[in-house]
Amino acid sequence: GEDVEQSLFLSVREGDSSVINCTYTDSSSTYLYWYKQEPGAGLQLLTYIFSNMDMKQDQRLTVLLNKKDKHLSLRIADTQTGDSAIYFCAAFYNQGGKLIFGQGTELSVKP
Amino acid sequence: DTAVSQTPKYLVTQMGNDKSIKCEQNLGHDTMYWYKQDSKKFLKIMFSYNNKELIINETVPNRFSPKSPDKAHLNLHINSLELGDSAVYFCASSPSGPNTEAFFGQGTRLTVV
Numbered sequence: 436g437e438d439v440e441q442s443l444f445l446s447v448r449e450g451d452s453s454v455i456n457c458t459y460t461d462s463s464s465t466y467l468y469w470y471k472q473e474p475g476a477g478l479q480l481l482t483y484i485f486s487n488m489d490m491k492q493d494q495r496l497t498v499l500l501n502k503k504d505k506h507l508s509l510r511i512a513d514t515q516t517g518d519s520a521i522y523f524c525a526a527f528y529n530q531g532g533k534l535i536f537g538q539g540t541e542l543s544v545k546p
Numbered sequence: 547d548t549a550v551s552q553t554p555k556y557l558v559t560q561m562g563n564d565k566s567i568k569c570e571q572n573l574g575h576d577t578m579y580w581y582k583q584d585s586k587k588f589l590k591i592m593f594s595y596n597n598k599e600l601i602i603n604e605t606v607p608n609r610f611s612p613k614s615p616d617k618a619h620l621n622l623h624i625n626s627l628e629l630g631d632s633a634v635y636f637c638a639s640s641p642s643g644p645n646t647e648a649f650f651g652q653g654t655r656l657t658v659v
Contacts, residue, residue, distance in 0.1 A: 468647075472587075477550075477636060477650040521587055533602050534579075534648055536589040 439526050441537035448545050453511040455540045457524030462505060464526040469498065469509045472521045472539070481509070481522075511542075519544045549573050552637050552651035559627055560659055566623045567654045569637030575649075576642045577601075578620035580612060583634040583653070595620050596642060627658045 438460040447453045459467070465486050470478040484491045484498045484507070491498045497510040511518055524537040550571045559565050571578065579602075580592040594602035598614045609625045624631060634655050640648040 470650075477652045478589075478638075479650075480647045483647070523589065533591050533594060533604075535591070536581075539587045539589070541587075 439524055439535050439537040441522075441524050441540045443538060444541050444543070446543045446545065447514050449514060449516055451514055453509075453514045453518070453542055453544075455509045455511075455522050455524075455542065457507040457509075457537050459505050459507065459524070459526040459535075461526065461528050462502070463529055465529060466527040467498075467500065467507050468525040468527070468534070469496075470523040470525060470536075472523065474520075478523065514542075514544050516544045516546060518542060549649050550637055550639055550651040552635075552654050554654060555652060556655050556657075558657045558659065561627055561629060563627050564623070564625045565627060565656070566621055567635055567637075567656070568619070568621045569651060570619050571637075571639040571649070572618065573639055573649060574618075575639040576617060577640050578614065578617070579638040579640075579648065580620065580622050581636040581638060581650075583636060585633070589636070593620075593622075624656075627656075629658050632656055632658045 441457045468483040469481045471481050472478050484500050495512045499508045521539040521541050523539045525534050552569045577596045579594045581589050583589045592606045593612045595614045597617050611623045614620045634653045636653045637651040638648045
């Protein structure tokens with residue numbers, strides 16, 4: 436089946452690292468994405484990773500993929516108050532050609 | 547220039563009414579989508595069109611009817627609105643294929659009273 440799961444909340448202090456975790460069910464997913472949604476706004480793509488990669492780094496963002504366990508994580512280094520938002524993990528399911536989203540993790544960054 | 551634009555941004559209407567939400571993309575993408583985000587922030591795909599052809603229809607009540615007059619537009623018409631239809635509706639577009647970013651509109655917040 437098609438399912439993507441995330442924990443719902445994460446609270447960190449400014450300057451700490453944040454790690455948001457995600458699991459997905461369909462091993463045929465070739466691309467996995469992280470989107471950010473700020474209050475009242477649409478979704479903005481942060482980064483994506485192809486299934487034959489283990490890690491991708493982009494400035495303060497590091498994505499780790501464990502394909503065997505179908506586990507994806509997003510690490511934000513030196514988290515800032517401006518990073519407070521909801522972060523969605525999404526998996527592209529080749530069968531049906533659709534992007535399935537997790538429930539979203541609400542990241543709260545405290546000064 | 548706005549890549550994916552939806553109108554209106556807010557829509558408040560009474561139960562039983564019929565309403566439409568419009569979506570346009572100027573990115574030249576082949577595929578367009580409608581997603582529904584409920585009060586718990588869950589995002590669920592409703593429809594997907596590729597070059598004006600319906601590809602995905604995810605067990606959405608037939609009160610919801612998408613219309614794609616050309617590949618740059620995907621409108622959503624909703625008949626006989628119900629309280630449970632209150633949500634934020636997002637339009638998105640992407641080039642064909644999985645190795646692509648889906649660009650989202652700003653959303654339309656629909657409130658049915």
